[in-house]
Amino acid sequence: VLDHRRAVAERNLEAILAAAERLLERRAPATISAVAAEAGLSRVTVYAHFPTRELLLEAVAERALRMTAAAADEARVLEGPADEALDRLAIFSLHGLERHAALVEATGEQLSADARRRLHEDGLAGVRRLLERGREEGSIRRDLPVEWLLACFYVLVHGAADEVRAGRLAQAAVPEVLRTSFRDLFLCR
Amino acid sequence: VLDHRRAVAERNLEAILAAAERLLERRAPATISAVAAEAGLSRVTVYAHFPTRELLLEAVAERALRMTAAAADEARVLEGPADEALDRLAIFSLHGLERHAALVEATGEQLSADARRRLHEDGLAGVRRLLERGREEGSIRRDLPVEWLLACFYVLVHGAADEVRAGRLAQAAVPEVLRTSFRDLFLCR
Numbered sequence: 018v019l020d021h022r023r024a025v026a027e028r029n030l031e032a033i034l035a036a037a038e039r040l041l042e043r044r045a046p047a048t049i050s051a052v053a054a055e056a057g058l059s060r061v062t063v064y065a066h067f068p069t070r071e072l073l074l075e076a077v078a079e080r081a082l083r084m085t086a087a088a089a090d091e092a093r094v095l096e097g098p099a100d101e102a103l104d105r106l107a108i109f110s111l112h113g114l115e116r117h118a119a120l121v122e123a124t125g126e127q128l129s130a131d132a133r134r135r136l137h138e139d140g141l142a143g144v145r146r147l148l149e150r151g152r153e154e155g156s157i158r159r160d161l162p163v164e165w166l167l168a169c170f171y172v173l174v175h176g177a178a179d180e181v182r183a184g185r186l187a188q189a190a191v192p193e194v195l196r197t198s199f200r201d202l203f204l205c206r
Numbered sequence: 207v208l209d210h211r212r213a214v215a216e217r218n219l220e221a222i223l224a225a226a227e228r229l230l231e232r233r234a235p236a237t238i239s240a241v242a243a244e245a246g247l248s249r250v251t252v253y254a255h256f257p258t259r260e261l262l263l264e265a266v267a268e269r270a271l272r273m274t275a276a277a278a279d280e281a282r283v284l285e286g287p288a289d290e291a292l293d294r295l296a297i298f299s300l301h302g303l304e305r306h307a308a309l310v311e312a313t314g315e316q317l318s319a320d321a322r323r324r325l326h327e328d329g330l331a332g333v334r335r336l337l338e339r340g341r342e343e344g345s346i347r348r349d350l351p352v353e354w355l356l357a358c359f360y361v362l363v364h365g366a367a368d369e370v371r372a373g374r375l376a377q378a379a380v381p382e383v384l385r386t387s388f389r390d391l392f393l394c395r
Binding site: 124125126127128129130131133134160161162164165168169171172173175176177179180183185186190194197198201202 | 350
């Protein structure tokens with residue numbers, strides 16, 4: 018019975034998260050009521066998983082980040098020389114942000130800066146390892162703390178996505194702009 | 207009568223904003239009720255100015271930013287060669303973030319990333335003029351869009367303050383870390 022209950026809970030959870038992301042993609046408010054209707058579940062069931070809309074939004078974002086990280090592993094984005102991997106990772110991250118544009122918009126509007134940063138804790142661990150490997154290989158600079166380089170990676174990639182969303186930076190210009198910025202900020206001279 | 211009413215409204219507004227910042231500095235929640243009590247005003251009066259706690263927090267942050275901008279004008283931070291002014295401005299901005307640490311913490315926890323960025327619209331106009339002057343003087347790079355350099359200035363200064371707050375970067379390391387990052391990201395080679 019417990020196994021069955023767990024299976025139902027997991028299926029409901031996935032249905033809730035997928036329904037919330039579909040609503041966001043249609044630019045519809047992902048309220049608990051709307052998500053319940055979209056997922057074909059009762060509001061009580063959705064509330065049992067997510068007492069607030071913010072917690073639901075964070076879970077949707079975590080799911081998207083996990084999927085993006087899995088795709089990066091699959092595509093071996095982080096392998097090979099660290100400086101080249103960093104370039105690939107920046108572009109890969111931007112594509113992730115584009116693919117989940119509606120979700121990124123919702124988190125930018127509804128989650129605090131701190132909450133958004135916390136969502137990236139796991140993903141940034143891989144970037145930290147990449148930066149540390151690059152230091153050993155001699156391509157990544159050692160005169161700035163690695164935690165600072167990590168922070169720069171996070172704020173610059175998100176900053177670029179936010180600027181595109183605000184209409185201040187052309188989407189087409191982003192890869193070159195980020196590549197140049199990363200080269201000058203991360204690589205040894 | 208109208209003049210008298212306007213004077214009362216302005217005095218109340220200032221009392222509300224000052225009370226909210228005092229509460230934040232004591233790490234007390236700046237709820238509408240708490241602010242009313244601290245300012246010696248009725249809740250109805252506070253609600254009349256700020257229907258929600260978020261709008262109140264945004265107004266407190268705007269006031270702090272205006273005060274910081276006025277202090278920067280007073281200290282002629284933006285004058286002289288643009289590259290030197292940019293250095294001074296980074297340190298000046300960090301001091302502003304430190305001086306209003308409790309407020310910065312509250313905005314990081316309670317305002318969305320988009321709302322926080324909007325608060326800085328006015329202040330960033332001065333930074334844009336500085337960057338443009340630096341391009342004319344030949345010190346600031348021209349191979350990246352000025353709007354992108356402006357975004358980098360914003361996200362890196364706030365990123366540094368957020369990292370210090372999260373305990374990932376030592377306060378004492380920040381000036382040198384920012385100066386090095388700005389040099390490599392903003393200046394001509």
